[in-house]
Amino acid sequence: MDDNKQDLMEKIVALCKRRGFIYPGSEIYGGLANSWDYGPLGVELKNNIKNLWWKKFVQGRDDIVGIDASLIMNPKVWEASGHLENFTDPLVECKVCHQRFRADEIEDACPNCGEKNSFTETKVFNLMFKTFVGPAQETSNVAYFRPETAQAMFVDFKNVIDSTRVRLPFGIAQIGKAFRNEITPGNFIFRTREFELMEIEYFIRVPKSDKEWQKEFEKWKEMMWSWIVNDLGIDKTKVHELEVPDAERAHYSKRTIDFEYDFPFGRKELYGLAYRTDFDLKNHQEFSGQNLKYRDPEAGEEFWPHVIEPALGVERSVLVVLVDSYREDEGRVYLKLPAKLAPYKAAIFPLLGNKPELIEVARKIYLDLRKEFMVAWDDRGNIGKRYASQDEIGTPYCITVDFDSLEDGAVTVRDRDSTKQERVKIQELKNYLLSFINTEKCFTS
Numbered sequence: 309m310d311d312n313k314q315d316l317m318e319k320i321v322a323l324c325k326r327r328g329f330i331y332p333g334s335e336i337y338g339g340l341a342n343s344w345d346y347g348p349l350g351v352e353l354k355n356n357i358k359n360l361w362w363k364k365f366v367q368g369r370d371d372i373v374g375i376d377a378s379l380i381m382n383p384k385v386w387e388a389s390g391h392l393e394n395f396t397d398p399l400v401e402c403k404v405c406h407q408r409f410r411a412d413e414i415e416d417a418c419p420n421c422g423e424k425n426s427f428t429e430t431k432v433f434n435l436m437f438k439t440f441v442g443p444a445q446e447t448s449n450v451a452y453f454r455p456e457t458a459q460a461m462f463v464d465f466k467n468v469i470d471s472t473r474v475r476l477p478f479g480i481a482q483i484g485k486a487f488r489n490e491i492t493p494g495n496f497i498f499r500t501r502e503f504e505l506m507e508i509e510y511f512i513r514v515p516k517s518d519k520e521w522q523k524e525f526e527k528w529k530e531m532m533w534s535w536i537v538n539d540l541g542i543d544k545t546k547v548h549e550l551e552v553p554d555a556e557r558a559h560y561s562k563r564t565i566d567f568e569y570d571f572p573f574g575r576k577e578l579y580g581l582a583y584r585t586d587f588d589l590k591n592h593q594e595f596s597g598q599n600l601k602y603r604d605p606e607a608g609e610e611f612w613p614h615v616i617e618p619a620l621g622v623e624r625s626v627l628v629v630l631v632d633s634y635r636e637d638e639g640r641v642y643l644k645l646p647a648k649l650a651p652y653k654a655a656i657f658p659l660l661g662n663k664p665e666l667i668e669v670a671r672k673i674y675l676d677l678r679k680e681f682m683v684a685w686d687d688r689g690n691i692g693k694r695y696a697s698q699d700e701i702g703t704p705y706c707i708t709v710d711f712d713s714l715e716d717g718a719v720t721v722r723d724r725d726s727t728k729q730e731r732v733k734i735q736e737l738k739n740y741l742l743s744f745i746n747t748e749k750c751f752t753s
Contacts, residue, residue, distance in 0.1 A: 313572035320630055321496055323641075327701050329353065329630070330497065342490075342500050349701055350626070352651035352682060357625050358483050360539055360648060361506045365481055372479035372508060373472055377460030379485055380441070380451050388595035389459050389588060391436060391452075394559040397491055399433040402426050410491045435488045437501075453487040458617060461509040462588040466600055476602060476613060477524070479510040483622070495573045497623045504622035511602070511613035514586070521614060525563065525583055528618050532567060532581060540625065541646040542632050546570040547578070560587040569628050578628055580619045586612035633702065643702030644725060647745040652684040652703045654741055657694055659710040661687035670709040673719070673734060680738055681745070699724055705741060 324330040329350035333343030346354055366374045386392050398411035405421040411430045418426055437453040440446070454460070461480040468480055483506045490501055510528065515521040529549075537544050552564040560582075567579040589612045593600040601610040633644040647653060656674040658666035667687065677683045684703060686694045691708065698706050706722040713719050718731045721740075732740050 316631075316634070317496065317572045320634055323634075323700065324350065324630070329701075342494060343502065344497050344500065349651040353629070353645075353649060354622060354626055356649045356651070357540075357629070358504075358506065358622060361535070361620070362481075362483065364535070364539065365479075365508060369479075371474070371477060372481050372510075373468060373474060374481045374483075375461065375464055375468070376484060377457070377464065377482060379454055379487075380439070381454060381460065381463070383451050384595055385459050385463060385592075386436065386452055386455075388591045389462075390559050390591070391455060391459075392434070395436060395455055396432045396434050398430045399491055400427040400430050403428060408491055433489075433491060435490065437487045437489050454485075455488050456486050456619075457482045457484045457505045457507045458509060458619075459588070461507070462592055462600075465511075465589060466598065469602065475605065477510065477512045479508045481506075481508045483507075495571070495576075497627050498571065498573070498576065500623060506620040506622060506625075508618050509584075509588075510616045510618075512616065514611050514614060521583055521616070522563075524616055525581070528581055528616050529565060532579060532618055532620075535620075536567065536579070539646075540629055540632075540649070541644075542569070542628060546632065548575065550577075558582065560584045569632075571627075571631060578624055579621070580617075582617045582619070584615040584617055586614050588615065589613065640696070640699060640727075642699035642724060645702035645704070647704040650702045650704055651682060652698070652701070653681040653745055654705040654707055655684040655686055655694070655698045655703050657691065657706065657708045658687050659691060659708055661689075665714060666709050666711070669713055669734075670707075673707065673709065673737065677738060677741075680742070695722065695727075704745065707737070 325332070327349060328347035331345045331347055332339045333345050334340045362374070366372050386395075399408055400411045400414070401408045402418040402421060402423060403426045404423040405418060407418065407420040409419065411427075414427070417424045436455050439451050439453060440449045441451045442449045461482060464480070468474065483504065485502065486505050487502055490499055510524070512521065512524050536542050536547055546569055548568045548570075550566040550568050552561075552566055557564045562585050563583040565581045566577045567581070568575050569578040589600045592598075593612070599610075600612065602613050603610045629645065629649060630643070635642050635644050654677060656670050656677065658670040660666055670687075671685075674683060674685050684698065686697065688694070695706055702724070704724050706724075708720040708722070710720065713734070716731075717735070718733050719737065720729050721732050721737075722729045
């Protein structure tokens with residue numbers, strides 16, 4: 309990573325802690341490597357992303373339903389899915405400093421101490437977190453924290469069909485935690501051992517040719533592009549498709565595309581889109597002894613549907629939004645967050661914090677607007693510092709009540725991106741702001 313990009317990441321990490329987006333986990337005890345806590349603003353940003361995804365892909369569609377499954381499942385699930393056998397990384401240890409690394413991510417020299425050709429032979433390391441169900445730590449009580457959310461959607465496939473009206477093609481969606489005992493996590497929240505996924509298993513009929521499943525695959529690819537560019541507001545020129553070669557694909561995948569982003573620490577995977585064929589349902593039927601075939605209500609035939617899986621990480625979504633929105637402009641630092649993702653949609657100020665008549669009007673506006681969306685209140689310091697503070701956390705609009713407001717019933721609304729201002733009647737303020745938040749347009753453009 310060059311110095312400028314390293315500096316950018318350091319600035320973003322510092323901003324996140326200083327302004328309440330993301331804190332180091334367990335910090336008062338010296339922390340825990342690569343664990344992070346989301347502060348008051350971070351949890352709002354995170355929830356806004358998850359809620360937007362859920363609304364777009366579940367609530368906004370007739371063909372996708374959601375579930376929320378257990379973090380710990382019967383260990384036979386992971387045997388059937390292939391995770392016990394295949395969910396591994398190659399591990400090596402430096403004989404000098406005893407640090408451990410993924411074998412496929414190092415060269416001749418140890419990244420920690422610099423010693424050359426000092427590594428042990430490669431060992432296979434399973435990434436699943438092992439635990440025990442019940443008080444006795446015996447082999448018969450071994451269980452695992454799920455390393456992905458997908459398997460619950462396959463295990464609950466029959467329940468969903470029997471309890472809903474879904475018919476092929478349809479999808480099952482889930483947002484939830486997953487755990488992977490990564491050998492080398494890092495780059496802030498990019499790779500952590502505890503993370504959240506937003507995943508869909510989209511079930512289709514058995515393709516009669518490659519052309520059929522590829523058509524569905526392309527539909528989902530375009531939907532993911534739309535999410536990245538139109539919903540998250542990411543610069544399209546920094547996002548790239550990578551066709552994952554056969555040798556590097558997961559054991560269940562016939563085709564995988566990675567959407568990669570140009571992070572400051574390099575071009576890395578953002579999201580994935582995989583064609584899982586009928587691997588999962590077929591294996592779970594074999595291991596469970598339960599019939600997991602789909603029965604066509606018209607033709608009466610039974611078969612295992614094939615699956616297309618768009619998989620999106622919540623933490624990587626947060627990170628890409630923060631990185632892509634960070635701006636420095638003539639000494640001004642601001643986050644150019646899409647308004648629908650910003651923790652606060654607007655901030656309300658009395659021009660002077662020691663004038664009761666201004667505070668009374670501003671407070672009434674604040675209490676009225678917060679019924680509609682998240683807003684901030686700030687009456688500290690001068691107006692310039694308040695603008696700077698809200699810019700830094702990405703608040704799209706600042707509303708100031710001044711002495712003219714007492715006479716004309718209007719307030720000054722300032723746009724974050726252009727810094728231009730406009731007078732708006734108080735009674736028109738809510739609809740006025742909603743129109744810009746919903747269209748993502750600058751009101752001075």
